[in-house]
Amino acid sequence: MELSGRAVCVTGLGVTGPPVVHALLAKGARVTVVDGRDDEANRERAEELRAAGAGVGLGAAAVLPGDTGLVVTTPGWRPDSPLLVGAAEAGIEVIGDVELAWRLKPAEQVWLAVTGTNGKTTTVRMLEAMLRADGRRALAVGNVGTPVIEAVLAEPSSAEYRDVLAVELSSFQLHWSDTVRPHAAAILNIAPDHLDWHGGMDPYAEAKAKIYGPGTIRVANTADPVVRALAETRGDPGAPLVGFGLGTPRAGELGVVEDLLVDRAFVADPRSSAEELASLADVVPAAPHNVANALAAAALARSVGADPGSVRAGLRDFAPEPHRIAHVATVGGVDYVDDSKATNPHAAAASLAAYPSVVWVAGGLLKGADVNDLVAGAAGRLRAVVLLGADRSRLREALAERAPDVPVVDVDRADDGAMAEVVAAAAGLAAPGDTVLLAPAAASMDMFVNYAARGEAFAREVRALAG
Structure with a gap:
């Protein structure tokens, strides 16, 4: 992609924006970055980028420069933003940071991509561990620490270069990606999320499906009918379709046989042979949705020839990210588990399914999500529920209708003592x-800076309870 001397506008000064600006400047582009927020944090970032050679427009000055030839937008900007709409109407190409990274990456670098409503970070981290156990120079990138754009700029001869990237892709990033074609890609699950950004469930699902580029090996969750339909109808029909699920695998799938993770896709004869990859004991924690994540990661690793032993070793080496079904303590025979990252009903349903008898702590900002199906599906395993947060009344109503015999405690406070109560x-x-x-x-x-702060508050009070 020729960028030298080209006028490029970057929208957004959040996490993704500055790395994109620096990458474009390194390629010789004339860069202007804009952001509608004119606060102290953005002003500090603006000064750093001006010193590096970029133009910056904040607040009312966040307008499209007249000579712009390309717009690179970051995930925080919605498609209906006036600047982006105006650029498209003027015939100016609008792409995302991932599309830019794809166009700039070394030809020999392999991308293995993951998307889904939930489980993306866990899966790319598992994949990274499997690939490294197999001796590959691999790195998990995206919303896991290293921006994708940074990971593609190293020269192949340098020590910083990575042969294989495990790329976590959001629906926002995929919306603005048109030529990305990973070697293999997995969709983990599809559930309502970010519908305000995309304008509905269908556009959200279509954005996810863009991960299956031409020639991309399609890895799909067989238990999710939306995912399977997308893989069958939106992917390249000439590329392999590899299913994964918690049942016994058929030819061309990865699955579970008794307590073993088994591959019947990347073997010499899928119709008559199978390869043992790991056991359920190697997956920590071995909650059903986490086993599915492990199978998706294994499929992607096997697509580039990773040895079965490397899959097992990678799972054993893998350390889960904080606040994802993390055991905090056992007090009086009761386990306390922090899954604060379960920020939508789909994630909470998967978490609840991992335990037979639960006192459920729930509530916060539901962002318009429907919780009736969640409550109905979990009712049989709920011993009691403790509600907190701004939208707890909607959960209370769903519990009254779908689980009327389950005791409910409503914590009606939002101060620092709420989590102790x-x-x-x-x-x-x-x-x-x-x-x-x-x-x-x-x-x-509504009550915390982010999900991590909520989980830390919970863990702190549990540890206090344990003495």
Whole structure:
């Protein structure tokens, strides 16, 4: 992609924007970055980027320069933003940071991509561990620390270069990606999320499906009918379709046989042979949705020839990210588990399915999500529920209708002592053998800076309870 001397406008000064600006400047582009927020943090970033050679427009000055030949947008900007709409109407190409990275990457670098409503970070981290165990120079990139654009700029002869990237891709990034074609790509699951950004469920699903580029090996969750339909109808029909699921695998799939993870796709004869990859004991924690993540990662690793032993070693080396079904403590025979990252109903349902008897801690900002199916599906395993947060009334209504016999405690406060009251109430409701599970099904910003702060508050109160 020729960028020298080209006028490029970058929208957004968040996490993705500055790395994109620096990459474009390194390629000789004339760069202007714009952001509608004119706050202290953005002004500091603006000064750094001006010193590097970029133009910056904040607030009212966040307008498209007249000589712009290309717009690179970041995930925070919605497609209906006036600047992006105006650029498209003027015939100016608008792409995302991932599309830019794809066009700039070394030809020999292999991308293995992952998307889905939930489980993306866990899966790319598992994949990275498997690839490294196999001796590959691999790196997990995207929303896991290293921006994709940074990972493609190293020269192949340098020590910083990575042969294989495990790329986490959001629906926002995929919306603005048109030529990305990973070697193999997995869609983990599809559930309603970010519908305000995309304008509905169908556009959201279509954005996810763009991960299956021409020639891309399609890895798809066989238990999710939306995912399977997307793989069959939106991917390249000439590329292999590899299913994964928790049942016994058929030819061309990865699955589970008794307590073993088994491959019947990347073997010499899928009709008559199979390869043992790992055991359920190698997956920590071995919750059903986490086993599915492991199978997706294994399929991607096997697509580039990773040895079965490397899959097992990678799973054993893998350390889960914080606040994802993390065991905090056992107090009085009751397990306390922090899954604060379960910020939507789909993620909370997967978390609840991992435990037979639960005192559920839920609530926060539901962002318009429907929780009736979530409550109905979990009703049989709920011992009690403790609610907190701005939208707890909607959860309370769903519980009254779908699980009327389940005791509910409503914590009607949002100060620093709220979580202490939540944990104390949950402890009072739990019996030995139960799990007190923080799986809020909602965002955290009504009471906490982010989901991590919510999880840390929960863990802190649990540790205090344990003494």
